[in-house]
Amino acid sequence: xxxxxxxxxxxxxxxxxxxxxxxxxxxxxxxxxxxxxxxxxxxxxxxxxxxxxxxxxxxxxxxxxxxxxxxxxxxxxxxxxxxxxxxxxxxxxxxxxxxxxxxxxxxxxxxxxxxxxxxxxxxxxxxxxxxxxxxxxxxxxxxxxxxxxxxxxxxxxxxxxxxxxxxxxxxxxxxxxxxxxxxxxxxxxxxxxxxxxxxxxxxxxxxxxxxxxxxxxxxxxxxxxxxxxxxxxxxxxxxxxxxxxxxxxxxxxxxxxxxxxxxxxxxxxxxxxxxxxxxxxxxxxxxxxxxxxxxxxxxxxxxxxxxxxxxxxxxxxxxxxxxxxxxxxxxxxxxxxxxxxxxxxxxxxxxxxxxxxxxxxxxxxxxxxxxxxxxxxxxxxxxxxxxxxxxxxxxxxxxxxxxxxxxxxxxxxxxxxxxxxxxxxxxxxxxxxxxxxxxxxxxxxxxxxxxxxxxxxxxxxxxxxxxxxxxxxxxxxxxxxxxxxxxxxxxxxxx
Amino acid sequence: xxxxxxxxxxxxxxxxxxxxxxxxxxxxxxxxxxxxxxxxxxxxxxxxxxxxxxxxxxxxxxxxxxxxxxx
Numbered sequence: 001x002x003x004x005x006x007x008x009x010x011x012x013x014x015x016x017x018x019x020x021x022x023x024x025x026x027x028x029x030x031x032x033x034x035x036x037x038x039x040x041x042x043x044x045x046x047x048x049x050x051x052x053x054x055x056x057x058x059x060x061x062x063x064x065x066x067x068x069x070x071x072x073x074x075x076x077x078x079x080x081x082x083x084x085x086x087x088x089x090x091x092x093x094x095x096x097x098x099x100x101x102x103x104x105x106x107x108x109x110x111x112x113x114x115x116x117x118x119x120x121x122x123x124x125x126x127x128x129x130x131x132x133x134x135x136x137x138x139x140x141x142x143x144x145x146x147x148x149x150x151x152x153x154x155x156x157x158x159x160x161x162x163x164x165x166x167x168x169x170x171x172x173x174x175x176x177x178x179x180x181x182x183x184x185x186x187x188x189x190x191x192x193x194x195x196x197x198x199x200x201x202x203x204x205x206x207x208x209x210x211x212x213x214x215x216x217x218x219x220x221x222x223x224x225x226x227x228x229x230x231x232x233x234x235x236x237x238x239x240x241x242x243x244x245x246x247x248x249x250x251x252x253x254x255x256x257x258x259x260x261x262x263x264x265x266x267x268x269x270x271x272x273x274x275x276x277x278x279x280x281x282x283x284x285x286x287x288x289x290x291x292x293x294x295x296x297x298x299x300x301x302x303x304x305x306x307x308x309x310x311x312x313x314x315x316x317x318x319x320x321x322x323x324x325x326x327x328x329x330x331x332x333x334x335x336x337x338x339x340x341x342x343x344x345x346x347x348x349x350x351x352x353x354x355x356x357x358x359x360x361x362x363x364x365x366x367x368x369x370x371x372x373x374x375x376x377x378x379x380x381x382x383x384x385x386x387x388x389x390x391x392x393x394x395x396x397x398x399x400x401x402x403x404x405x406x407x408x409x410x411x412x413x414x415x416x417x418x419x420x421x422x423x424x425x426x427x428x429x430x431x432x433x434x435x436x437x438x439x440x441x442x443x444x445x446x447x448x449x450x451x452x453x454x455x456x457x458x459x460x461x462x463x464x465x466x467x468x469x470x471x472x473x474x475x476x477x478x479x480x481x482x483x484x485x486x487x488x489x490x491x492x493x494x495x
Numbered sequence: 496x497x498x499x500x501x502x503x504x505x506x507x508x509x510x511x512x513x514x515x516x517x518x519x520x521x522x523x524x525x526x527x528x529x530x531x532x533x534x535x536x537x538x539x540x541x542x543x544x545x546x547x548x549x550x551x552x553x554x555x556x557x558x559x560x561x562x563x564x565x566x
Contacts, residue, residue, distance in 0.1 A: 041541070049517055196514065281514060284500060288557040383517045 006397040031402040042387030048402045057406030066194020067183030068151035074098035074254040076108040077146040082115040084153025100256040107144045147177040157184035179205040190381035199281035222268040227275030230255020232448020245323035277357030299451040301366030302335040331453040342460040347371035349419035361390040435475040502557035
């Protein structure tokens with residue numbers, strides 16, 4: 001049951017659009033929709049992956065964020081140079097909480113920031129010499145790095161530096177892969193193009209490195225986990241389940257991943273895609289070039305986990321299928337206890353989501369397992385194919401919003417009155433000040449993991465902790481509370 | 496002249512995918528599907544029509560090919 005009827009939701013969208021000038025209204029109307037699960041193609045009801053309107057508050061990132069922050073950043077044994085001014089790398093440093101094992105600064109470099117720190121003279125005379133020098137310094141100071149990626153910031157493309165030439169030349173000297181990535185922030189409409197560019201860079205500069213080298217001992221049960229960034233340890237929680245059912249996880253892309261794992265991925269039998277949006281490109285490429293099939297899966301909430309484990313097992317023989325059933329059986333008591341504990345406390349609560357690439361649809365199952373209902377969802381940077389997949393997951397007459405603006409989101413929340421909002425850090429404090437419980441669903445609000453059965457227990461605890469927190473009763477100041485109670489009494493008396 | 500990746504879908508249908516254009520549609524009809532000729536004019540599920548210069552044999556899918564917009 002949705003909170004509002006179809007007509008009410010449509011009226012709400014119209015009401016919210018009222019404030020815009022005509023042209024902006026026409027544009028924004030295409031990005032807001034009432035869900036109808038019977039629609040086959042999302043392109044009929046919602047427009048996505050378009051340029052944001054100038055003047056509105058958008059929550060999107062840039063191509064550099066998509067490449068350095070999402071895809072390349074978590075590869076732990078490479079050094080990722082933020083090539084350009086210092087800010088882009090420094091202000092996003094370690095913000096995504098991609099956990100990894102290793103000694104930072106010795107053999108892993110995930111939370112460190114390497115930058116060429118562009119100054120005026122580099123803009124005027126070009127930064128190629130500085131890049132060469134920088135790579136030399138990296139080699140001296142951090143000799144255990146396994147490779148370097150050059151993540152371009154906006155000025156690189158603007159001044160026309162030839163980072164490919166520098167990379168090739170220096171890579172031949174130091175005999176390590178150096179990957180130039182043309183992910184200047186101004187490219188595309190959101191971070192989504194950055195993912196694509198990063199995928200293409202992996203394809204062109206890394207993936208084929210071990211073609212024709214058969215020294216790697218493969219087994220019929222080799223898989224790669226693609227599009228799991230190990231936020232708060234997610235990839236580990238997923239990996240244990242896959243290993244328990246008898247599969248061998250050869251590579252993690254890219255949370256807690258290494259460049260050697262990426263080079264070995266063409267040897268696997270099946271690619272498992274968690275974040276479809278950011279890594280489907282490379283999976284499609286591997287299907288074409290190496291004939292490796294790929295499939296999407298979802299490890300949020302016991303219902304979806306069981307479904308996914310069986311779907312994965314169906315690609316393999318009986319031992320794996322039996323293994324999947326064994327894993328599900330093993331954890332049943334555990335997750336039933338979690339549901340028994342938290343469902344009574346969370347039953348019937350309404351949730352609104354506005355997140356990035358996969359979560360607006362993937363976490364719906366986990367909320368439903370806890371008896372909660374998602375009444376509105378939306379993506380920052382999704383494409384049509386993401387909405388195709390979302391429409392089926394969402395209930396009838398629920399709200400869909402693409403690249404929602406700060407104003408729209410606030411108005412929707414005021415009217416739909418959800419019990420919980422899941423979105424990012426930029427939205428968090430606005431809604432908390434409005435008195436609405438909030439979870440930051442990009443980085444799990446400094447908690448996690450949320451993937452897998454282990455993650456589900458943490459997920460349920462966190463949602464309960466947030467929604468049923470006593471602080472939400474203290475939003476009105478005591479003296480104002482007394483006044484309003486008095487006022488109510490006076491009204492009652494005069495009536 | 497977009498570069499198109501053709502692949503087999505879950506139900507054995509032919510999928511037409513252009514990453515740059517965010518286009519993923521099923522091919523509902525393909526002119527030539529004989530063992531010695533594959534391609535020609537095709538119609539997508541959303542009504543768009545494209546033309547692929549016929550190949551000598553059905554290709555091993557998935558494959559990336561260059562197609563033209565049909566007049």
